[in-house]
Amino acid sequence: MVLKPDNYLEKLYDEYADLLYRIALTHSLNQHDAMDAVQDVFLKFVSIDKTFTDEEHQKAWFIRLVINRCHDLTRKNQVREYIPLDEVYDVADEESHLSPSVKEMLEGLPEKFKTVLVLHYLEGFSVEETAMILKLSVSAVKMRLARARDYIKDKHKKEEFYV
Amino acid sequence: MFSQTDINNYRKIKAPIELKEKVLSASKTSSAKKYFSVKSISSLAACLFIGLFCVFWFNNLNSPVTITPISPANNYPRSVESVLLVVECDGKIDVSSTDNTFYYYPEGSDNAECLTELKNVNNKLEIQWNVSESPSFLRVNGEVFEISYSFSEEKIVITKVKK
Numbered sequence: 001m002v003l004k005p006d007n008y009l010e011k012l013y014d015e016y017a018d019l020l021y022r023i024a025l026t027h028s029l030n031q032h033d034a035m036d037a038v039q040d041v042f043l044k045f046v047s048i049d050k051t052f053t054d055e056e057h058q059k060a061w062f063i064r065l066v067i068n069r070c071h072d073l074t075r076k077n078q079v080r081e082y083i084p085l086d087e088v089y090d091v092a093d094e095e096s097h098l099s100p101s102v103k104e105m106l107e108g109l110p111e112k113f114k115t116v117l118v119l120h121y122l123e124g125f126s127v128e129e130t131a132m133i134l135k136l137s138v139s140a141v142k143m144r145l146a147r148a149r150d151y152i153k154d155k156h157k158k159e160e161f162y163v
Numbered sequence: 164m165f166s167q168t169d170i171n172n173y174r175k176i177k178a179p180i181e182l183k184e185k186v187l188s189a190s191k192t193s194s195a196k197k198y199f200s201v202k203s204i205s206s207l208a209a210c211l212f213i214g215l216f217c218v219f220w221f222n223n224l225n226s227p228v229t230i231t232p233i234s235p236a237n238n239y240p241r242s243v244e245s246v247l248l249v250v251e252c253d254g255k256i257d258v259s260s261t262d263n264t265f266y267y268y269p270e271g272s273d274n275a276e277c278l279t280e281l282k283n284v285n286n287k288l289e290i291q292w293n294v295s296e297s298p299s300f301l302r303v304n305g306e307v308f309e310i311s312y313s314f315s316e317e318k319i320v321i322t323k324v325k326k
Contacts, residue, residue, distance in 0.1 A: 020178070
């Protein structure tokens with residue numbers, strides 16, 4: 001076991017918490033689950049005492065883990081009722097929530113499309129970086145982005161039709 | 164896809180302040196549990212057991228063997244027919260000989276038995292040696308001793324030959 005300074009976890013938290021929370025929020029669409037997912041990721045890190053070859057590797061690991069944790073929590077939520085974001089919106093804590101327009105765009109989007117969309121468009125990772133994080137080929141990421149855009153386009157068309 | 168306003172607002176999202184304290188305090192509990200988990204205690208116990216075993220085995224292996232004539236203890240005129248030797252060691256004694264010149268008295272028996280091989284004798288073994296059979300060889304805990312009678316010096320000579 002490699003000995004790390006006592007404040008190592010705190011430094012890692014300060015570095016990654018906001019990023020992980022945002023990604024968790026886009027996947028769970030639920031502040032409480034997003035917080036749980038982020039907490040679980042850091043606890044997992046502590047419990048397995050992981051070391052990384054470099055910072056990019058480290059960032060990718062954290063991102064993948066929080067996405068997977070959100071998927072687990074989402075599956076659990078499908079069998080229990082949860083309170084939608086709108087009903088627990090805390091006015092004093094606006095900076096912890098997704099804007100309604102972003103939330104609307106992500107709602108209903110299949111997970112694999114949502115992930116590439118969030119990482120590339122919202123977080124600003126390049127296609128190559130997104131591919132590295134998700135352990136996908138560049139062409140697979142490009143394909144998913146294209147299909148995500150088509151999905152959203154179709155969804156808007158249907159909404160316009162029904163309005 | 165997303166408006167620049169949406170992207171800017173998204174990137175301003177921060178993890179709730181209370182999450183940091185939750186993560187840091189939960190990780191301290193998790194670290195403590197890791198150190199005192201059943202798995203870690205079992206590993207520690209196994210290492211301790213192996214260590215003790217090695218110490219015991221090594222100690223036994225390297226405990227010096229002494230062979231001392233006790234009867235007679237000092238004078239060995241040419242008329243001496245047999246000598247009582249005591250083989251001593253801190254641990255267990257494994258003794259063997261192919262010369263058929265050593266005899267011992269099994270516990271509870273008055274009859275001498277020819278010593279070919281004895282194992283796991285505690286600390287001390289008395290054996291009878293016939294001077295006329297000089298030189299004789301005795302293997303004790305892997306070490307070979309030559310027991311011989313010096314006619315010129317009229318004394319018993321015990322030397323370690325090889326391991």
